[in-house]
Amino acid sequence: MNYQKIIDELYKEIIDQENLGNVASYIPELAKVDPHKFGICLSTIDNEQMSIGDADEKFSIQSIAKVFALSLAYKNADGELWERVGVEPSGTPFNSLVQLESDLGIPRNPFINAGAIVICDILQSQLKDPKTELLDFIRMVSNNPTIDYSSSIAESEKSQGFRNIALINFIKSFGNIKNEINDVLDLYFNLCSIKMSCKELSSSFLYLANHGVEPISNNKILNGSQTKRINAIMQTCGFYDEAGEFAFKVGLPGKSGVGGGIIAIYPNNYCIAVWSPKLNSKGNSYRGMNFLEIFTTKTKLSIF
Numbered sequence: 001m002n003y004q005k006i007i008d009e010l011y012k013e014i015i016d017q018e019n020l021g022n023v024a025s026y027i028p029e030l031a032k033v034d035p036h037k038f039g040i041c042l043s044t045i046d047n048e049q050m051s052i053g054d055a056d057e058k059f060s061i062q063s064i065a066k067v068f069a070l071s072l073a074y075k076n077a078d079g080e081l082w083e084r085v086g087v088e089p090s091g092t093p094f095n096s097l098v099q100l101e102s103d104l105g106i107p108r109n110p111f112i113n114a115g116a117i118v119i120c121d122i123l124q125s126q127l128k129d130p131k132t133e134l135l136d137f138i139r140m141v142s143n144n145p146t147i148d149y150s151s152s153i154a155e156s157e158k159s160q161g162f163r164n165i166a167l168i169n170f171i172k173s174f175g176n177i178k179n180e181i182n183d184v185l186d187l188y189f190n191l192c193s194i195k196m197s198c199k200e201l202s203s204s205f206l207y208l209a210n211h212g213v214e215p216i217s218n219n220k221i222l223n224g225s226q227t228k229r230i231n232a233i234m235q236t237c238g239f240y241d242e243a244g245e246f247a248f249k250v251g252l253p254g255k256s257g258v259g260g261g262i263i264a265i266y267p268n269n270y271c272i273a274v275w276s277p278k279l280n281s282k283g284n285s286y287r288g289m290n291f292l293e294i295f296t297t298k299t300k301l302s303i304f
């Protein structure tokens, strides 16, 4: 399969089309990004990499980082994890509060904000120095010691993070947050602030395409069952109230972020990362969704 040729053709096709949607502005720092950035990188488990456009430029990966946090918490888990966060699609926006009251403070899944905040609370309990150890883990799976938090993005989100502050307080009222609210929020906002390029992202998530083993270093990040389950949650919950649409159109497990990034996994084969900052009404990259739909259609490769 000549992935590079297909990527090049689709890039040219999409860049000529109208770029719809809006850049996320509720985090002031994200509103500064050039809306016409467009990068793509596909990395294979055989250590090949194909890219085009702004694939080397770092951007705020936002909720894509929730996959790293879940991977680390699951790796360390003592069994309580799935009692504190569910594995069902929410069918609601990423920052919704509505189901939490009837669900007694147990978020539907680890990828909506409520769930990722509970995962950060679990990490806060599991780790001695959560901020450093979480970053070390991400650097280890990425094979890249330069990956870092962005303090300007974290502070920017903190200054406007009213919904996440509401979510964590509400969850704590049900007893599902065990640590200090400010410590957990600090970890969550820093997690979301991480900046990476499409090239870095697509190689960092290869462990999810390779039964939990990072193919370059051969490090075992997760076991096969944990990997299968994280892919399953990405497939059913990775795009919030557009998860069905992503499965329908793209047919791969994936995860989006409001910075305009998307990663998708084709098990036993590749991880692809796409970045285009303009978002559709569900908070997912307009061009990213578009590209991946046509890409999996043209390659005829999906998990279905």
Ligand code: GLN
Pocket (backbone or CB within 6 Å): 061, 062, 063, 064, 094, 095, 113, 157, 164, 192, 256, 257, 258, 259, 283
């Ligand atoms: N940091 C963002 C938030 O909490 C993450 C949202 C996202 O990328 N969908 O609102």
